[in-house]
Amino acid sequence: MRCLPLALTGLALTACGDGTGPGLTEAEVAGAYVATTLTIDGGTGAVDQLALGATIQLTLTVDGNTAGLLIVPGGATDGSDFEADLAGTWILSGQAVRLSHVADSFLNDVIFAYTDGTLTGIRADDDTGTTIRVVLSR
Numbered sequence: 001m002r003c004l005p006l007a008l009t010g011l012a013l014t015a016c017g018d019g020t021g022p023g024l025t026e027a028e029v030a031g032a033y034v035a036t037t038l039t040i041d042g043g044t045g046a047v048d049q050l051a052l053g054a055t056i057q058l059t060l061t062v063d064g065n066t067a068g069l070l071i072v073p074g075g076a077t078d079g080s081d082f083e084a085d086l087a088g089t090w091i092l093s094g095q096a097v098r099l100s101h102v103a104d105s106f107l108n109d110v111i112f113a114y115t116d117g118t119l120t121g122i123r124a125d126d127d128t129g130t131t132i133r134v135v136l137s138r
Contacts, residue, residue: 026092029114030062036118037135046133056107058086058136060097066090070105106132 035056039046049072058068068086075082088101097112097119110121110132119136 030060031138033058033136036137039133041131043129
């Protein structure tokens with residue numbers, strides 16, 4: 001769990017064709033999202049961070065700005081709660097959504113796939129063997 005705020009390297013989820021392809025617009029993707037899945041697997045099985053009190057609230061505006069908050073109880077490197085202000089920007093390319101926040105969190109390193117009101121991302125770090133899976137839903 002303490003690796004959560006670290007910038008991770010590895011795999012990015014790619015979008016699948018489901019009828020919401022290249023014609024997708026920022027207006028279709030914009031909205032308020034909350035985490036419905038947030039798991040971290042360090043090689044011994046996925047740990048449900050939402051069940052442990054973690055939350056992600058994220059708003060994407062049509063003009064490319066973001067607002068929100070990421071909270072992970074005990075997720076800071078010193079064991080205290082990790083909080084990240086999700087003010088920043090976002091871009092859309094096809095079905096892929098990329099976030100850019102001033103706060104240093106794994107969300108900056110995930111490429112999300114947008115499908116039917118849901119943003120899904122996976123981040124794997126081959127060096128640590130850690131995989132983070134996050135689903136944000138409207």
